[in-house]
Amino acid sequence: xxxxxxxxxxxxxxxxxxxxxxxMYLYYSVGQGNRxxxxxxxxDNIEIYVGNTRLLADIADSEAEIVEGLSGRDELLSNEAxxxxxxxxxxxxxxxxxxxxxxxxxxxxxxxxxxYIENNISPETYPKIFYPDTDALYVLEVAAGFSETNKIxxxxxxxxxx
Numbered sequence: 001x002x003x004x005x006x007x008x009x010x011x012x013x014x015x016x017x018x019x020x021x022x023x024m025y026l027y028y029s030v031g032q033g034n035r036x037x038x039x040x041x042x043x044d045n046i047e048i049y050v051g052n053t054r055l056l057a058d059i060a061d062s063e064a065e066i067v068e069g070l071s072g073r074d075e076l077l078s079n080e081a082x083x084x085x086x087x088x089x090x091x092x093x094x095x096x097x098x099x100x101x102x103x104x105x106x107x108x109x110x111x112x113x114x115x116y117i118e119n120n121i122s123p124e125t126y127p128k129i130f131y132p133d134t135d136a137l138y139v140l141e142v143a144a145g146f147s148e149t150n151k152i153x154x155x156x157x158x159x160x161x162x
Contacts, residue, residue: 045059046162049158050152051150056081057080090135095129108158
């Protein structure tokens with residue numbers, strides 16, 4: 001390498017790094033549009049409808065809330081849930097760390113359509129991590145048996161507003 005090519009290489013490297021930063025910014029800011037709209041509402045819970053069944057769901061939308069989830073709670077009533085708002089659509093895994101009761105875990109896409117369900121997961125499955133087979137933007141945790149009782153499957157569309 002010659003001395004005259006070094007400034008050219010530095011300029012190309014700087015342009016490349018700036019381009020990567022801009023691409024990452026655009027990816028995360030566009031990819032989180034739904035989440036940002038939701039987080040700005042500062043809601044603690046939300047009504048979610050599965051057919052005619054109404055759930056009152058606590059919202060987990062920060063990293064700390066997503067990690068904690070339902071851990072440490074003693075129970076989850078049949079009309080209660082927790083909805084996780086992920087930073088972006090992904091195949092996020094969930095586990096049963098510090099859980100005291102079984103649950104159904106339901107992954108939901110950005111159109112609010114169920115894309116994957118794990119039924120009746122017991123606390124004894126920890127440290128196993130459960131993953132969906134496709135990307136999801138939301139994850140809903142409900143009392144074990146909810147999915148079967150309400151006859152929901154991968155084609156079910158939920159109703160909720162952020």
